[in-house]
């Protein structure tokens with residue numbers, strides 16, 4: 102093991118998760134933090150902490166100079182980027198490597214290839230992985246784009262090549278709308294992601310979101326089966342599970358093999374996820390993107406396989422070959438994750454930062470909580486609203502939902518409004534119980550049911 106001191110260039114629950122994995126490996130940890138995060142759980146748990154600037158992410162968590170200076174100052178020899186922020190930024194990965202440090206993730210070149218959604222589509226197509234019908238490359242001129250729109254047919258999706266986190270996606274239903282939205286979408290993508298590049302995709306309706314977890318060491322790639330993340334609001338996942346119950350076994354095998362072949366095509370090294378849309382009726386799946394990092398919902402795969410994915414990605418970054426073969430990885434039982442956000446689902450998911458009051462975290466068999474909470478902690482208003490992830494394992498999906506209901510009943514987060522009432526209601530819903538949903542299901546459900554949600 103070559104990594105001795107790991108700097109975490111992130112915040113929130115993923116920092117806590119990475120610190121835990123590092124400590125179990127005997128690796129010292131350095132947590133960087135903004136002025137708004139001085140009292141965060143990650144800062145308390147890390148061996149060392151270094152202030153890197155003001156609350157605005159652009160001046161702290163997206164300030165590569167400050168982060169590299171913190172690494173030099175503390176003698177850290179590796180940087181873990183978590184998710185969001187610099188996690189899929191190829192220049193940052195290059196800077197880390199140029200400074201003589203280990204980046205916990207793939208090389209800048211692989212991030213450049215697979216983090217850009219347009220070039221990733223091209224790699225997928227070349228590797229024989231089915232992609233959503235759409236543009237072959239970036240939209241260069243409007244006349245060619247309009248012609249393509251005619252071919253694809255409405256509704257069509259305009260997507261930002263550099264988009265992520267559910268942002269940078271628009272659906273248009275007429276040419277008039279397309280003419281109006283395309284320039285706006287480009288300007289917005291330029292402002293949000295520093296890259297105005299756009300591409301087009303056919304809108305796949307009644308699809309499920311399924312994604313395959315991978316680990317690669319640059320030579321071999323193994324998959325850790327799939328997750329289903331169809332329950333989304335504004336294209337952001339709110340409830341995830343593993344495995345995807347609706348997948349017939351032969352489809353699961355084809356899906357996982359497709360993801361592995363894509364990663365092998367770029368000699369993938371690290372943890373990564375290949376995302377697909379899946380159509381129950383035709384049993385076809387279509388590549389949408391690859392995330393070249395650890396994902397928020399990675400623990401559901403850990404719960405069904407018994408692996409520690411963050412531990413494995415750190416070991417791989419340290420130069421170790423994969424410690425397992427595909428035959429070593431099997432699915433046991435069923436796992437669920439719900440994202441507890443500091444948002445009020447009875448008020449249109451309005452952010453609700455505040456001070457944590459009385460706190461009771463659930464426990465017992467099959468229950469795990471990955472979060473940032475302690476009594477008296479003031480949730481800063483500057484970042485995403487994820488407070489923690491309630492994770493459930495049980496022998497099958499029905500039992501897991503019962504267990505989730507039980508754990509939600511135990512969970513008490515005083516002082517804040519959270520998304521807990523949404524999950525209590527979803528646990529009781531017959532479609533959720535039957536796993537009868539697609540990526541638009543939750544939006545429709547909220548139209549009909551949001552008004553009935555209450556905080557006790």
Ligand code: ADP
Nearest residue numbers: 264265266267268302303304305310336389540
């Ligand atoms: P992000 O990078 O923001 O995660 P994705 O390309 O993964 O963007 O898409 C996010 C979500 O948007 C998907 O999980 C799915 O619900 C929806 N989506 C994306 N592409 C399509 C498509 N072509 N048709 C229908 N829904 C889509």
Ligand code: ADP
Nearest residue numbers: 184185186263264265266267338396397398485
């Ligand atoms: P996951 O697939 O792990 O759920 P998400 O796409 O939901 O990943 O993104 C995880 C986190 O990273 C979220 O906090 C999201 O806001 C952030 N994120 C992802 N991609 C980007 C991006 N390109 N720009 C800004 N934030 C991003």
Ligand code: MG
Nearest residue numbers: 266267376390
């Ligand atoms: Mg995605």
